[in-house]
Amino acid sequence: MIAILLGAPGSGKGTQAKFLSSKYGLTHLATGDIFRNEIAEKTPLGIKAQSYVKAGKLVPDDLVTEMVAARFNSKEGRYLLDGFPRNLTQAQSLSSILAHENLSIDLVVLLKISQELALERIVSRRVCSQCGEVYNIQTKPAPGGKCLSCGGEVILREDDSETTARKRLMVFEDITRPMIAYYQSESIFKEVDAGRKPEEVSVALSMFVDSIFAKS
Ligand code: ADP
Ligand code: ZN
Numbered sequence: 048m049i050a051i052l053l054g055a056p057g058s059g060k061g062t063q064a065k066f067l068s069s070k071y072g073l074t075h076l077a078t079g080d081i082f083r084n085e086i087a088e089k090t091p092l093g094i095k096a097q098s099y100v101k102a103g104k105l106v107p108d109d110l111v112t113e114m115v116a117a118r119f120n121s122k123e124g125r126y127l128l129d130g131f132p133r134n135l136t137q138a139q140s141l142s143s144i145l146a147h148e149n150l151s152i153d154l155v156v157l158l159k160i161s162q163e164l165a166l167e168r169i170v171s172r173r174v175c176s177q178c179g180e181v182y183n184i185q186t187k188p189a190p191g192g193k194c195l196s197c198g199g200e201v202i203l204r205e206d207d208s209e210t211t212a213r214k215r216l217m218v219f220e221d222i223t224r225p226m227i228a229y230y231q232s233e234s235i236f237k238e239v240d241a242g243r244k245p246e247e248v249s250v251a252l253s254m255f256v257d258s259i260f261a262k263s
Pocket of ligand 1: 055056057060078079080082099103104105107111130131132133137206215
């Protein structure tokens with residue numbers, strides 16, 4: 048099973064990917080999370096990626112593709128991709144990585160959301176600086192600014208400021224949106240209304256995954 052979640056920043060990809068990967072035993076491959084870890088640990092990749100992530104720009108394709116390819120293992124073969132691919136070049140690279148491993152994409156789901164709601168969600172989002180747990184000042188506040196799971200400090204992600212969030216939404220519209228056509232014509236492509244409550248979106252997504260497993 049190879050599934051891809053597509054959607055603007057703030058559409059809930061990360062939340063839904065965590066839910067689906069634990070429900071179905073898929074490996075959650077989140078390029079944004081990987082970059083944030085590499086940046087925190089000041090690895091060579093992190094150092095190269097840092098200025099792009101901070102500015103809300105896409106990290107250059109060669110760095111992203113190499114990183115993803117290094118994490119694929121055909122023996123495992125059950126992946127949920129979150130944040131990759133993000134442009135046409137990456138989509139083509141993914142196709143060749145998968146072909147090389149004798150794998151193919153089973154499901155691509157677009158989480159649809161309005162720009163206004165996406166922006167509202169991003170600027171009210173907070174994350175645990177230690178474990179990455181996601182909070183929201185309106186819907187899921189962290190009491191006293193401390194993480195409920197690990198006690199870490201809960202902060203605003205550097206690229207979640209309104210200015211950078213607007214830039215990321217523009218990058219999605221200008222660069223990622225045109226890539227969607229690469230998958231749209233195929234039967235593996237689905238869409239869900241991601242403006243609803245997370246639990247409702249999860250139900251819709253589970254139905255798609257269930258139907259893939261029912262076929263196999
Ligand atoms: P969001 O989808 O909310 O923007 P992510 O955590 O997926 O958040 O990504 C954060 C940042 O990481 C992006 O703005 C970009 O700088 C970098 N990034 C993540 N995935 C990719 C990718 N596939 N290609 C290029 N850059 C990426
Ligand atoms: Zn935490």
